[in-house]
Amino acid sequence: MIPSYFEFYNPVKILAGSNALDNLAYELMNLGAKSPLVVTDKGILKAGLLKVIKNAFSDTNIPFSLFDNIPQDSSDLIVKELSNVYRETNSDSLIALGGGSVIDTAKAVNILVTHESDNLFDFVGGDFLKKPLKPLIVVPTTSGTGSEATGVAVIKDSERNIKMGFSSQHLIPDVAILDPRMTLTLPPLLTAATGMDALTHALESSYCLQRNPVSSAFAYSAIQILSNHLVEVIKNPKDPQSRFALSIAAFLAGVGLSNSLAGIVHALGHATGGICGLPHGIAMNIFLPHGLRYNLGKVGDLIGELLLPLAGSEYFSEIPREERSKAAIQFIESLRDSLYHLVSLPRTLKEAQISKEDMNQIAKDAINDGAIAFNPEEVDFKDALNVLMMAYD
Amino acid sequence: MVFIMSDHPYQTFPAGQRRGKKAIIRIAFFILGRSIQSASHFDKIIQTELNEWPDSFLLVYKVFPNGPELALCKKNNLLKRCKHTERDPDMLIYIKNVEYAFKLMTSQKGSVQAFIEHGAFLKGDVTIALSLIRILNRIQVYLYPRFLVKRLVKRVPKINMSSRYIGRLRLIFLGIPFGL
Numbered sequence: 107m108i109p110s111y112f113e114f115y116n117p118v119k120i121l122a123g124s125n126a127l128d129n130l131a132y133e134l135m136n137l138g139a140k141s142p143l144v145v146t147d148k149g150i151l152k153a154g155l156l157k158v159i160k161n162a163f164s165d166t167n168i169p170f171s172l173f174d175n176i177p178q179d180s181s182d183l184i185v186k187e188l189s190n191v192y193r194e195t196n197s198d199s200l201i202a203l204g205g206g207s208v209i210d211t212a213k214a215v216n217i218l219v220t221h222e223s224d225n226l227f228d229f230v231g232g233d234f235l236k237k238p239l240k241p242l243i244v245v246p247t248t249s250g251t252g253s254e255a256t257g258v259a260v261i262k263d264s265e266r267n268i269k270m271g272f273s274s275q276h277l278i279p280d281v282a283i284l285d286p287r288m289t290l291t292l293p294p295l296l297t298a299a300t301g302m303d304a305l306t307h308a309l310e311s312s313y314c315l316q317r318n319p320v321s322s323a324f325a326y327s328a329i330q331i332l333s334n335h336l337v338e339v340i341k342n343p344k345d346p347q348s349r350f351a352l353s354i355a356a357f358l359a360g361v362g363l364s365n366s367l368a369g370i371v372h373a374l375g376h377a378t379g380g381i382c383g384l385p386h387g388i389a390m391n392i393f394l395p396h397g398l399r400y401n402l403g404k405v406g407d408l409i410g411e412l413l414l415p416l417a418g419s420e421y422f423s424e425i426p427r428e429e430r431s432k433a434a435i436q437f438i439e440s441l442r443d444s445l446y447h448l449v450s451l452p453r454t455l456k457e458a459q460i461s462k463e464d465m466n467q468i469a470k471d472a473i474n475d476g477a478i479a480f481n482p483e484e485v486d487f488k489d490a491l492n493v494l495m496m497a498y499d
Numbered sequence: 500m501v502f503i504m505s506d507h508p509y510q511t512f513p514a515g516q517r518r519g520k521k522a523i524i525r526i527a528f529f530i531l532g533r534s535i536q537s538a539s540h541f542d543k544i545i546q547t548e549l550n551e552w553p554d555s556f557l558l559v560y561k562v563f564p565n566g567p568e569l570a571l572c573k574k575n576n577l578l579k580r581c582k583h584t585e586r587d588p589d590m591l592i593y594i595k596n597v598e599y600a601f602k603l604m605t606s607q608k609g610s611v612q613a614f615i616e617h618g619a620f621l622k623g624d625v626t627i628a629l630s631l632i633r634i635l636n637r638i639q640v641y642l643y644p645r646f647l648v649k650r651l652v653k654r655v656p657k658i659n660m661s662s663r664y665i666g667r668l669r670l671i672f673l674g675i676p677f678g679l
């Protein structure tokens with residue numbers, strides 16, 4: 107099904123594979139950068155990943171500055187502090203080494219330093235940036251958020267304690283370095299959760315309203331890799347081959363998400379995260395099958411087609427067309443069961459210890475989340491509440 | 500053989516105008532503005548939506564870059580057409596070109612579709628944009644027959660038949676002509 111109009115944009119250069127990071131200096135030169143600021147968090151340093159970066163810079167004449175204080179839930183204050191560091195150190199480019207929070211922070215810092223501004227609030231919203239930003243190279247240390255492929259950043263407003271969203275094609279990083287060494291130390295539970303986030307990006311972007319054939323090609327390929335490798339990585343976390351596969355899948359799914367956006371699963375996840383602090387990947391794991399089921403009436407055929415990349419051609423051809431969408435949902439459910447048995451990744455709100463009392467507020471926030479607009483089926487307050495109840499136990 | 504000599508080996512074209520379509524867009528903006536203003540008087544659900552908007556919130560629809568615009572301001576829980584010259588709008592909905600604005604304003608495209616197709620983009624709080632979409636969905640039920648609304652929205656909002664007809668008459672005879 108080809109839409110009457112669509113847009114697609116993905117200018118990210120990818121360096122993927124073993125020792126990819128060793129090309130860092132060369133990429134900086136391509137971007138005209140001579141003194142980068144590396145931003146990361148304390149966990150990354152503890153995992154010993156800085157050594158790889160240092161090695162990449164040795165014998166290059168490129169000095170770099172390091173800021174390692176980015177918290178899990180980055181805020182406008184950190185962004186401001188960091189842009190002062192950028193100016194003080196006379197940096198001319200940014201390298202984000204970390205997960206979604208680190209990458210989003212780097213994107214926000216880039217807005218401020220490029221526009222020589224101190225006020226992040228001036229830039230909230232979509233399509234507001236009128237000029238290209240400073241060079242940004244991203245080295246993901248998780249495989250899920252896909253932030254290395256998107257033009258979106260989410261930062262907390264420390265005063266009002268709400269999340270601010272920024273989106274612009276200029277926020278898309280210049281280079282993403284997918285080096286298997288960088289994700290080897292990611293704990294299995296986190297790997298499972300971020301992997302389910304990536305799978306949700308791929309699935310929602312291929313059946314929600316902004317889907318298009320180009321972004322679906324990315325999403326399909328992500329689904330195939332994830333269903334082949336996710337459980338394998340959890341069983342064997344030190345296997346660089348399957349770690350590498352997950353990083354590629356997360357990127358592919360991020361491209362899908364960036365161009366086709368998400369739907370009810372993300373809307374519920376953002377709301378539950380905002381109110382109960384439920385980590386995003388866990389929320390995706392909980393809501394995914396319910397979101398698929400909720401949309402069966404409008405896009406059942408499309409969901410049925412997703413069985414092919416999920417389960418492979420042999421299984422797909424055994425299932426009659428009209429049963430494929432249900433089989434796709436069952437496939438996701440059994441994947442969740444496997445992850446639950448391996449690392450206790452919660453499958454229900456109850457398993458995640460979310461209180462029933464919060465349901466009303468979550469439903470209210472979910473229907474006011476941007477992602478809901480792109481869900482194929484309309485979602486009102488009652489609908490959202492129903493889905494939450496189904497996801498409860 | 501005749502050579503036409505010109506000073507330059509190239510031509511320059513000034514930006515043209517699409518006056519006809521722009522005039523229709525202006526009329527449609529007027530009708531939409533008055534309908535929203537009027538419906539916020541009598542539709543309880545629209546009033547509940549508006550309750551959540553900050554007071555004196557200024558919303559502007561604008562056709563990029565210099566086309567017609569519609570400014571709406573929240574006052575006493577009503578959304579009223581207003582002039583905006585002195586201050587920056589709290590929410591700006593940019594429609595990317597005149598053709599698209601024409602399709603949108605003549606209801607060949609729905610408001611969600613406009614965002615999906617990148618025909619419009621938003622500067623401002625998404626929460627309020629979603630609330631606005633719910634308000635517009637209801638106004639379409641008052642203005643148009645069901646078969647048309649079904650093409651524009653994901654699910655037609657439920658408004659019982661008598662309120663629907665009373666609302667429609669009110670918009671046609673009081674709302675659009677007088678803004679009441």
Ligand SMILES: [Fe+2]
Binds near residue numbers: 303304307372386
């Ligand atoms: Fe996500």
